[in-house]
Amino acid sequence: MTDPRHNIRDVFPPTGTELTCKSWQTEAPMRMLMNNLHPDVAENPHELVVYGGIGRAARTWEDFDAIVGALRELEADETLIVQSGKPIAVIRTHADAPRVLIANSNLVPHWANWDHFNELDKKGLMMYGQMTAGSWIYIGTQGIVQGTYETFAEAGRQHYGGDLTGKWILTGGLGGMGGAQPLAAVMAGACCLTVECDETRADFRIRTRYCDEKAHSLDAALAMIGRWTEAGEAKSVALIGNAADIFPEILRRMQAGEPLPNGRPDIVTDQTSAHDPLHGYLPRGWSVADWRARQETAPKEVEAAARASMKEHVAAMVGFWSAGVPTLDYGNNIRQVARDEGLEDAFAFPGFVPAYIRPLFCKGIGPFRWAALSGDPEDIYKTDQAMKELFPENTHLHRWLDMARERIAFQGLPSRICWIGLGDRHRAGLKFNEMVASGELKAPVVIGRDHLDAGSVASPNRETEAMRDGSDAVSDWPLLNALVNTASGATWVSLHHGGGVGMGFSQHAGVVICADGTRGAAKRLERVLWNDPASGVWRHADAGYPEAIACAREHGLKLPRILGT
Amino acid sequence: MTDPRHNIRDVFPPTGTELTCKSWQTEAPMRMLMNNLHPDVAENPHELVVYGGIGRAARTWEDFDAIVGALRELEADETLIVQSGKPIAVIRTHADAPRVLIANSNLVPHWANWDHFNELDKKGLMMYGQMTAGSWIYIGTQGIVQGTYETFAEAGRQHYGGDLTGKWILTGGLGGMGGAQPLAAVMAGACCLTVECDETRADFRIRTRYCDEKAHSLDAALAMIGRWTEAGEAKSVALIGNAADIFPEILRRMQAGEPLPNGRPDIVTDQTSAHDPLHGYLPRGWSVADWRARQETAPKEVEAAARASMKEHVAAMVGFWSAGVPTLDYGNNIRQVARDEGLEDAFAFPGFVPAYIRPLFCKGIGPFRWAALSGDPEDIYKTDQAMKELFPENTHLHRWLDMARERIAFQGLPSRICWIGLGDRHRAGLKFNEMVASGELKAPVVIGRDHLDAGSVASPNRETEAMRDGSDAVSDWPLLNALVNTASGATWVSLHHGGGVGMGFSQHAGVVICADGTRGAAKRLERVLWNDPASGVWRHADAGYPEAIACAREHGLKLPRILGT
Ligand SMILES: NC(=O)c1ccc[n+]([C@@H]2O[C@H](COP(=O)([O-])OP(=O)(O)OC[C@H]3O[C@@H](n4cnc5c(N)ncnc54)[C@H](O)[C@@H]3O)[C@@H](O)[C@H]2O)c1
Numbered sequence A, B: 001m002t003d004p005r006h007n008i009r010d011v012f013p014p015t016g017t018e019l020t021c022k023s024w025q026t027e028a029p030m031r032m033l034m035n036n037l038h039p040d041v042a043e044n045p046h047e048l049v050v051y052g053g054i055g056r057a058a059r060t061w062e063d064f065d066a067i068v069g070a071l072r073e074l075e076a077d078e079t080l081i082v083q084s085g086k087p088i089a090v091i092r093t094h095a096d097a098p099r100v101l102i103a104n105s106n107l108v109p110h111w112a113n114w115d116h117f118n119e120l121d122k123k124g125l126m127m128y129g130q131m132t133a134g135s136w137i138y139i140g141t142q143g144i145v146q147g148t149y150e151t152f153a154e155a156g157r158q159h160y161g162g163d164l165t166g167k168w169i170l171t172g173g174l175g176g177m178g179g180a181q182p183l184a185a186v187m188a189g190a191c192c193l194t195v196e197c198d199e200t201r202a203d204f205r206i207r208t209r210y211c212d213e214k215a216h217s218l219d220a221a222l223a224m225i226g227r228w229t230e231a232g233e234a235k236s237v238a239l240i241g242n243a244a245d246i247f248p249e250i251l252r253r254m255q256a257g258e259p260l261p262n263g264r265p266d267i268v269t270d271q272t273s274a275h276d277p278l279h280g281y282l283p284r285g286w287s288v289a290d291w292r293a294r295q296e297t298a299p300k301e302v303e304a305a306a307r308a309s310m311k312e313h314v315a316a317m318v319g320f321w322s323a324g325v326p327t328l329d330y331g332n333n334i335r336q337v338a339r340d341e342g343l344e345d346a347f348a349f350p351g352f353v354p355a356y357i358r359p360l361f362c363k364g365i366g367p368f369r370w371a372a373l374s375g376d377p378e379d380i381y382k383t384d385q386a387m388k389e390l391f392p393e394n395t396h397l398h399r400w401l402d403m404a405r406e407r408i409a410f411q412g413l414p415s416r417i418c419w420i421g422l423g424d425r426h427r428a429g430l431k432f433n434e435m436v437a438s439g440e441l442k443a444p445v446v447i448g449r450d451h452l453d454a455g456s457v458a459s460p461n462r463e464t465e466a467m468r469d470g471s472d473a474v475s476d477w478p479l480l481n482a483l484v485n486t487a488s489g490a491t492w493v494s495l496h497h498g499g500g501v502g503m504g505f506s507q508h509a510g511v512v513i514c515a516d517g518t519r520g521a522a523k524r525l526e527r528v529l530w531n532d533p534a535s536g537v538w539r540h541a542d543a544g545y546p547e548a549i550a551c552a553r554e555h556g557l558k559l560p561r562i563l564g565t
């Protein structure tokens, strides 16, 4: 039997203004599904893997074809139902309803663990949707560059007076998301040493100019960092190695007073795929080839070895933290694994959200993104310009848009990301819709966001870590967010479990809406791009954050029990 | 501080044709919320508890008032967002969107246990929604009678050619739910011998006419059963005794060939509260008084004795099963206890869902219900009549409607339950809507269902036990169901966790739609009452049930990967 998840076919979304479906509302999800599997976008498109270990866009290739087939035929009052990457049903709804409804990787809590998931996945009954993989709004690494840039910049503001010149960041992982770290660090003004065990991953990042240099020994890498930090140059190096070896070794040198640039790393974090102990983290002392082979033949052994190594890795991070080095968990669940393995103070250092992102969430601010279905970069440049005109005071936004245009190559359909919140998102959406209507843009634009978001995620080790009222694990919020976006008329809506932190640790919802230039779309855009960020504001207002309560008041949200009626 | 969950106020829904909200679409959820707390409906209305231990309709009395206040003011294009019984936001949507969106008791899986829930509940951050409590469509005990009736009737169809005349059912327990058994059996045409250890429980059921006779010896009870079965009369007897004595003794007589009506019981089940070994099951050889006393003084001893007795009880059930007697577990976990006690073949006989309910689920059939917002019983009698005319061939339905009218008293707003599925539900909804439009009914009707349902529940120990493909724990399905009903335009939609099986063990969705006689409502009714049961059909078709695949084909469902396109 052939593997239903393997295919040598390359997928490219149609571009231009010709419809291949019956309307832009169905063309949009079809192009974005295909874009998720574009060779320049997906990590492993032949296996349907978009990013994040095993985050897929469709369950099998037959399912992919069936989804595309269904979208091609879908009418303006029909909706396609997709269950963990398999198209189940086409149903009659109405024009203001979503055209696609998606649920990925959801399991009843008592069974919501990797063992049970892997069993179902192997049987062909499930698919891991990650966050934007199974919800068809991954746009390559730009999104994560921006998020990582915001985080590093905020860390610089909090710990180094806003200036990261001559500082260096130690981290791990150059995968789909982690690969953004060197570029984001450099954009934020810092040097970066990233430990990556898979040389092909490092080479890819160097080829695309996300990372500057490569080294095969710690000494060589540190020598580069030493030169750059001294010269005040922001540059990055990928060190081929195992983070579980390198982190403890750097800590040892620091504690022993051996030579080290600045005497210590200035910021420590990690983006190995620790959330997935079977596929995501190379155990100490293993070769990459051996690891891949044994994932099939001896999965239990791989997991146990990976978990033990993560414990060492986190122990080193705790060591840095205890020595006063700003250290943060970047949402890969590595602290949880280390604690499960018996490292009691694994949660000594914070996650990046409570440390740096939550104040933004209180205003509904987070990674907003759009893609040009025309495939024409000019469409994005025009929206860049429109954003600047729409938000003339937001110099931070202007700076980002300029750097992004300069440093970030488009992958697949041209797209842009920036962080804006309640009150701004619907204005951007309406503006884009006008630009489509007037013909200024060649074709419609889709607008979505990551699940790293204010209102659509419950993830106690990441987005909702250490909530003020202790409501970290309450997942009513993401479920309501999906219902709200469905009721508001988004083009597609998704409900996921697991995402970046793995089975059992999060529930989250996605939303995408197509600005096709019609008046109907304008009404839906106004509702969706208001209600979606508003759900982030009210979730944080309910938890008692004063910034969120102020934001809700300022924008006139009706929150009967929070603001009174 | 006063308890925000206690109030001596009695709540009654408004009745009649005067609106107290701005439209029937908002009046409906308000009346149904209030009906859930009606003194004749709720178990403990002053504490906001509707049923099932701590299943509430609103988080606190202030929240109740705020929900009512918000519904009174809600416009035709607005939606109220309710998080675990607290009204959070009023947002702008559109006329075809739900007027209320609800999420109750949902927790991220790793934290989805009673300890964490209780902590949040105590802090005032959550509420237990049960199934129809927090989703405002509980209507009293009619539901359990009907469910049990359907189970017995289906057993009759499978094993006795659809005719239970002259047959008898052996069971245990006449408590809150189990007390429905004798009435349901008689309605299904069978005789019933229920073993109940607590005479007061038996007396209560005889007083309310749910049970016909009482006996103090097995011989006396069997003599009655013998007379009734011979005469083809459907009647019931409560035998005061211990099921752990009686079941083995009947088995012994059967095996020894001693005289027994029909030579054996025709169906065997049990509804003692075996799920709670301390309070729920009288150990063999103990008096009830002694048992109650020792629950306080020697709980460990009680549990051990109860568990040992359950093993005997289940061993007898396995004996019946092995001799070819249809035998079923009615969701009280007694097989699990017996297996834990060392009875290896405890799971030899099936649970009631896989045995009898699943074939119905395959056709989207399950507990459909409606309530008359007028408060007038005549409105329900008219719908009863309409149902008979709509489904002239469904004699099973006619029989139920006649018996229900005769034997079941209304509680709160008059309501009716019956089990119908895909292809029938939307016809009923449209008919009721016409009857509202024409003035035949005094006021609008709301239509909903239980979460014991084909497409809206993932509950591996109950509704999705032993699915054919092993997908018991996949909860994409209930989440999709809620999105589908939201997209289809239900009046209110809810997403719950825990329900009747407790924290961690289920996820499920509710839906209610108001037939207000308008053309807009007709369109929504047609979509919702088609798509909702269809979701049960496609969930089972995807799992490989031939009955579901056939049903999908027959009704022309578009299931690209199941039926082809
Ligand atoms: N929003 C967020 O919170 C957020 C953002 C970015 C990343 N993350 C998390 O970060 C992790 C990485 O994401 P990704 O998409 O880049 O995953 P990925 O699987 O594409 O990449 C992980 C990389 O780590 C490397 N690696 C594995 N074990 C290693 C080891 N022991 N030493 C050195 N390198 C090792 C792998 O070779 C791979 O290149 C995930 O867990 C993700 O969920 C979270």
Ligand SMILES: NC(=O)c1ccc[n+]([C@@H]2O[C@H](COP(=O)([O-])OP(=O)(O)OC[C@H]3O[C@@H](n4cnc5c(N)ncnc54)[C@H](O)[C@@H]3O)[C@@H](O)[C@H]2O)c1
Binding pocket: B172, B173, B174, B175, B176, B177, B178, B179, B195, B196, B197, B198, B201, B241, B242, B243, B244, B270, B271, B272, B273, B274, B275, B276, B280, B281, B282, B283, B330, B331, B332, B333, B452, B462
């Ligand atoms: N949908 C479902 O899965 C479903 C439906 C109905 C009932 N149930 C289960 O059935 C059980 C009964 O529910 P309930 O609400 O009636 O409980 P209950 O506690 O109100 O009643 C149990 C009755 O059993 C009697 N009893 C206890 N031990 C006995 C013994 N050894 N012999 C004879 N009688 C004995 C008690 O006196 C009591 O009257 C529960 O475990 C419930 O979860 C499940």
